[in-house]
Amino acid sequence: MIRVKNIYKSFADTEVLKGIDFLFEAGKTNLIIGKSGAGKTVLLKLLVGLFKPTSGEIWYSDTNFLSLNKNQLRELRMDVGMLFQGNALFDSLTIEENIRFPLDMFTKDSIKDKRKVVDHCLERVELAGINDKFPSEISGGMQKRVGIARSIVLNPKYLFVDEPNSGLDPKTAIKIDELIKGITDEYNITTVINTHDMNSVMEIGENICLLDKGLVAWRGHMSEVLNTDNKTLENFIFASPFLKKLRNRALANPS
Amino acid sequence: MVKNLLFHLGRFVSWHGQIFRKPENWKMYYKETVRQMYDIGIGSFPLVFIISIFIGAVTAVQFYYQLSGTFIPPYYIGYIVRDMAIIELASTFTCIVLAGKIGSNMAAEIGGMRQKEHIDAMEIMGVNTAAYLVMPKIVAGFFMIPILVSTAMLVNIGGGYLSTVPTGIFLHADYIRGLRSFFIPYYVFMMYVKAFSFAYLLTSISCYQGYFVTGGSIELGAASTRAVVFSCIAIIVADYLIAVLLTAV
Ligand SMILES: Nc1ncnc2c1ncn2[C@@H]1O[C@H](COP(=O)(O)OP(=O)(O)O)[C@@H](O)[C@H]1O
Numbered sequence: 001m002i003r004v005k006n007i008y009k010s011f012a013d014t015e016v017l018k019g020i021d022f023l024f025e026a027g028k029t030n031l032i033i034g035k036s037g038a039g040k041t042v043l044l045k046l047l048v049g050l051f052k053p054t055s056g057e058i059w060y061s062d063t064n065f066l067s068l069n070k071n072q073l074r075e076l077r078m079d080v081g082m083l084f085q086g087n088a089l090f091d092s093l094t095i096e097e098n099i100r101f102p103l104d105m106f107t108k109d110s111i112k113d114k115r116k117v118v119d120h121c122l123e124r125v126e127l128a129g130i131n132d133k134f135p136s137e138i139s140g141g142m143q144k145r146v147g148i149a150r151s152i153v154l155n156p157k158y159l160f161v162d163e164p165n166s167g168l169d170p171k172t173a174i175k176i177d178e179l180i181k182g183i184t185d186e187y188n189i190t191t192v193i194n195t196h197d198m199n200s201v202m203e204i205g206e207n208i209c210l211l212d213k214g215l216v217a218w219r220g221h222m223s224e225v226l227n228t229d230n231k232t233l234e235n236f237i238f239a240s241p242f243l244k245k246l247r248n249r250a251l252a253n254p255s
Numbered sequence: 256m257v258k259n260l261l262f263h264l265g266r267f268v269s270w271h272g273q274i275f276r277k278p279e280n281w282k283m284y285y286k287e288t289v290r291q292m293y294d295i296g297i298g299s300f301p302l303v304f305i306i307s308i309f310i311g312a313v314t315a316v317q318f319y320y321q322l323s324g325t326f327i328p329p330y331y332i333g334y335i336v337r338d339m340a341i342i343e344l345a346s347t348f349t350c351i352v353l354a355g356k357i358g359s360n361m362a363a364e365i366g367g368m369r370q371k372e373h374i375d376a377m378e379i380m381g382v383n384t385a386a387y388l389v390m391p392k393i394v395a396g397f398f399m400i401p402i403l404v405s406t407a408m409l410v411n412i413g414g415g416y417l418s419t420v421p422t423g424i425f426l427h428a429d430y431i432r433g434l435r436s437f438f439i440p441y442y443v444f445m446m447y448v449k450a451f452s453f454a455y456l457l458t459s460i461s462c463y464q465g466y467f468v469t470g471g472s473i474e475l476g477a478a479s480t481r482a483v484v485f486s487c488i489a490i491i492v493a494d495y496l497i498a499v500l501l502t503a504v
């Protein structure tokens with residue numbers, strides 16, 4: 001569980017976040033949604049400590065995240081996995097070496113044991129057997145899944161995912177969503193996902209935080225989206241005339 | 256400008272507190288250090304060799320020309336080539352050349368990782384990236400660059416020989432006699448003081464430029480250039496200071 005209180009963040013002349021309060025719940029897929037440029041990535045990077053907020057508090061369960069020193073922060077990060085928008089796979093290492101990297105760095109396991117863990121993670125993301133390929137040799141969807149495999153290799157308690165679906169076709173995107181949801185349930189992780197994909201919102205939005213103009217414009221569960229009277233949410237989700245029509249029809253006959 | 260300089264100086268110094276930390280895993284650091292040593296040592300050897308042989312040759316031929324017609328005996332050429340190599344050419348000149356090769360390479364490698372979010376990804380894993388990415392490079396440079404400098408010194412002297420004796424400019428015996436004359440071991444000590452200092456300056460400055468890079472490919476190019484420029488300036492200034500300090504005693 002992660003709680004943020006009254007988070008402000010400005011860069012030089014622009015104020016991106018203007019007082020964010022939210023509770024990211026454990027064992028759930030928490031979604032941060034909003035238009036491009038709404039500040040989703042900034043909020044995610046604040047949560048993991050890559051940015052410092054201008055003011056506000058961040059609590060990981062009972063730990064005051066912003067008061068940690070560098071060593072304590074590294075300790076906490078053993079429990080954190082993150083998938084970046086651009087995957088951030090190490091391009092000069094093979095897929096296996098990529099996934100094994102955290103194990104190599106932080107465990108004293110034998111190479112045989114580490115291979116076993118790598119193979120297990122690759123199977124979990126349905127990519128068994130691509131150990132010796134390089135990141136540049138596999139598709140974007142596969143790179144995402146390798147990124148997921150690498151971020152779960154140390155059994156994190158917290159998983160952060162930035163735009164897992166950007167640049168993927170709808171079918172692959174849904175598979176990635178299901179994968180993240182499955183992993184979250186299986187290991188009871190606090191998962192935070194940035195997305196502007198309305199499929200994701202409707203499929204895995206267990207706890208949604210809509211960012212708009214630097215504030216939380218709406219929060220809730222995916223089941224509440226269809227009936228919402230929140231204008232900002234409505235405009236964001238049902239952005240096209242086609243979707244608006246579809247929604248009106250769904251509301252007219254609820255079957 | 257002054258404020259900027261102070262900012263970078265301050266960040267450069269405090270950044271060192273992150274670099275020299277106990278490794279998370281000695282084996283990973285060792286592997287990375289060996290890779291860097293190979294890159295720096297073997298990778299730069301041909302360049303250092305070629306440059307040094309010509310530098311030695313030019314020194315010998317040029318001084319022979321300058322001194323011909325004077326009363327200075329020809330065997331002095333061997334002595335001049337040797338001391339030029341030891342005092343200045345092998346250390347300073349080699350390190351300036353290495354700043355261009357190794358420095359730009361290190362800045363580009365680390366800067367690329369910064370821009371592709373590899374460094375952020377490692378940080379999130381809990382890795383001390385300043386230590387893991389920089390310490391092996393500094394350590395590798397600290398071992399390999401003095402070896403390259405020693406090589407450069409020997410090759411300088413060899414280059415001087417090859418350009419004069421086989422071409423009949425003067426005699427084998429003269430050159431050897433010159434090499435053996437007026438030898439001061441303290442100069443060799445100075446050469447190694449310079450080699451270790453320059454190695455440290457060159458690697459740390461270049462890594463710093465890469466580590467804090469922002470923006471895109473233009474900024475990466477600029478950082479790589481700055482790595483070379485600032486390394487060269489630091490080397491020359493340090494060269495002067497070392498000369499003043501070590502000859503004052
Ligand atoms: N490092 C930075 N420096 C300055 N401004 C930034 C930085 N990162 C993000 N911003 C600004 O913050 C705003 C939100 O960006 P971002 O969080 O990336 O949006 P998104 O919701 O699409 O992920 C943008 O207007 C962007 O210009």
Ligand SMILES: [Mg+2]
Pocket residue numbers: 040041085162163194
């Ligand atoms: Mg973003």
